[in-house]
Amino acid sequence: MKAVEVRDLVKDYGNFRAINGISFEVNEGEVFGLIGPNGAGKTTALRTIATLIQITSGSINVFDYELPGEAREVRKIISYLPEEAGAYKNLTGKDYLNFIAKFFGDGKKSRDMVRKGVEIANLGERINDKVDTYSKGMTRRLLVGRALMVNPRLAILDEPTSGLDVVNAQEVRRIINNAVEGGTAVLLSSHNMLEVELLCHRIALINDGKIIASGTAEELKKEYHAGNIEEAFVKAIK
């Protein structure tokens, strides 16, 4: 079963076409990266799959659930981490994880999720402090913990290491890899080409709302006679 199947997806905002007929698949247990510059359509693509915005045409299936008709079923098995997400500032980190966990299960199931979230966030005693007092890196780790603690079948991560320093970014990548080993499929976007090369099994290069190339990092480098993905991307859009 495919984790995600996107066919001829089109998304218009008024007269502006943000996504222009893209198609791709994400396999179970796979990390699939959408890479491209700002405004290429990465976030819009992720938002449509995360059930946040409606599609203009085309089709999206998540573990055989069709969008938008089965959005409620899809929300039970996905977890979405927006690029600039925040948490409720007047809650403590742990209260925030509790709040989220209760949507996915009661009692022990919920407590286990929170325990896992606390472990992933790795904030020590600060987990009991209000989110308002967290640094950007701490908030991002809390949010990654929130996204992955619910054991999603598909994690949709928009720029997961955006704005983080090297140490925190590396930690987040390690957490994502652990989740994948646990069976979670990951669909992520990034304009950090190095990160994508390190994390993703397969990559799609997106520009002006269209996928211009896709494959493994090695395949893309070979196709465009490039030393790295960044170089391959530049050659691909020319």
Place this chain on the structure above:
Amino acid sequence: MIGNIVKKEFKELFTIATLIPIIVIAVVFGLVGQTIGNIGERMEEKPVVGVVDMDDGDFSDIAMAVLMERGEIIYDGNDTEEGLEEVREGNGVALLVIPVDFSQNIYTDNPGEIEVYWMMKGAGMMDSISSGVVEGLIQAVNQGISAKLIQEDGSFDPALVLAPTKRVETTFFKGKEIKGLSASQLSNILSSQSIVIPIVVMMLIIMAGASVISSMGMEKENKTLETLLTLPVKRSHIVIGKMVGSALVGMIMAAIYMFGFSRYMSSFQISNINLADFGLTLGMQDYLLIGVTLFTALLAGLSLCIVLGTFAKNYRSAQTLIFPITALAMISMFLTIFKDFDTIPAVLRIFVFAIPFSHPMMAMRALMMDNYSLVIGGIAYTAVFMVIMIVVAVRIFNSDRLLTGTVQKPTRGKLLWGLRR
């Protein structure tokens, strides 16, 4: 340099979005003011009254002369029942009846009785102006009689000279006959008793409304909305959860406010009249209806707030969106305090009825006068209003508007699907 900053600030703050609500409210307040009317003009108008003179003595002649000069007499006869009918049909303020032994009583050092039958139309503060003018008219009658007594031979009891007449009053109001109270007294008591509820409702709506609109603004500003919308929970549950949470916060804040306000208001309590003695009392069923109307109006108001809140881009813009709610709540409050629902023009009546917050403000007075249709109709209207607003809010939550500010036109199938989500 300063000019440059001023120019920037002006452009940032002086937008169409901030201007339109102010213009709308200014126009509405203008219309309300025009409808309520000019107090000065109404005070100078001759009061429309009926007179029944059954005495035909020296002092009743004085009274009649004063009444003829200062009042607009629409009935001058000998039949009280007929007089009441004429005054009622002629939209008069009162019927003054001078009984047979009026002059004789005064000559024997007893105050002459004047029976006053008030035709009260509304219980708002402004509604009692005309009855106040009639009271002035009766005062003028007293002065005329006092002058005659002084001119006579000076042997009259000074107390009688100072107060030569006494009133026996009956007030007809919304089908009820209330003996022993004048229209002004009744209006004052009803106003003072029902002034607190409109203020409580206004504060409750403003506090709870501000909470729900701010909550939407903060969800966007803190970037928590996207996460919330991808959780496995129905959109309608998010909307209702936000409404109920805000209602609780609003109620606590309003309760704290009202604690101080009720202490303040109690210092103005001057009337010792108990309305229950005149059959104007509320039963358990009435209090239950007041509770229901307050609850439905609060939820209807909050559902409107949540729709407005979806337009908030951040906390700051949310503060601007609270303004129309505040204005509507204040208009309702002023209208229900100053005017009775039955005495305002039809257009304004529709406007007041359409504002969900008006209903709990009017409920207490309406129930006291057994006007159940207004209260139950109000509850039905606010419930329908609330359901429509919740459906609209859920539709917005299902659309792209919340995140992108644009809306994808739904097909008929998607429209129904959107409500189920």
